[in-house]
Ligand SMILES: [Zn+2]
């Protein structure tokens with residue numbers, strides 16, 4: 001399984017010169033499975049380039065490309081209107097969020113709303129591709145063509161889901177937009193237990209976190225603590241704060257490595273093979 005980071009930033013894009021190493025686009029990753037099939041997690045502004053790359057590479061998966069969402073805050077859906085493959089009538093997407101009991105009663109209405117005329121010139125169903133919307137039971141382990149998918153609800157304003165994805169005995173866990181509270185949330189530790197790669201929210205420094213209670217995010221120190229408690233192989237710090245430039249993120253990466261050695265801060269364009 002291969003993971004490529006197209007958007008690493010949280011909250012809002014930051015196209016500034018001292019943000020190019022870690023990247024300014026909001027959350028979006030591409031999963032490439034051993035079968036050659038792909039799936040996408042989150043549709044932040046990084047999905048624009050992801051779509052362009054798929055077209056440029058002549059990617060041949062036209063049926064059932066899964067776009068899984070952690071949740072529907074802007075930084076996780078705002079790139080979708082600029083995702084060119086969704087304008088291709090030969091393509092079919094399954095847009096999914098891992099919880100039928102989630103407050104987002106209709107995922108489709110949320111996607112349609114951000115493309116209403118007040119916000120965007122082309123409506124969702126004028127794009128061209130075929131969309132199915134799927135909100136599976138978060139407590140079930142879903143088997144999608146040999147890929148095992150498990151979701152866990154995260155503590156985040158409005159709700160969010162973390163995902164564990166397994167193929168051929170390798171596992172990645174995507175866990176962003178999570179606030180732990182005074183103690184590490186054991187549901188996150190369970191989801192991440194002994195995974196090969198943990199992608200975890202690391203928006204704040206421990207000091208910043210003190211002033212951001214209720215904002216729904218973690219510190220890099222908490223990400224390291226989860227990695228340690230869950231005995232994960234490798235940690236990727238993700239959802240970088242828009243106020244943290246490259247120099248600052250390098251410092252965070254170094255600090256985090258002194259606590260959990262096998263850590264890397266997500267960089268736009270970075271690919272990890274597991
Ligand atoms: Zn976010």
Ligand SMILES: [Zn+2]
Pocket residue numbers: 071073156160177216
């Ligand atoms: Zn959020």
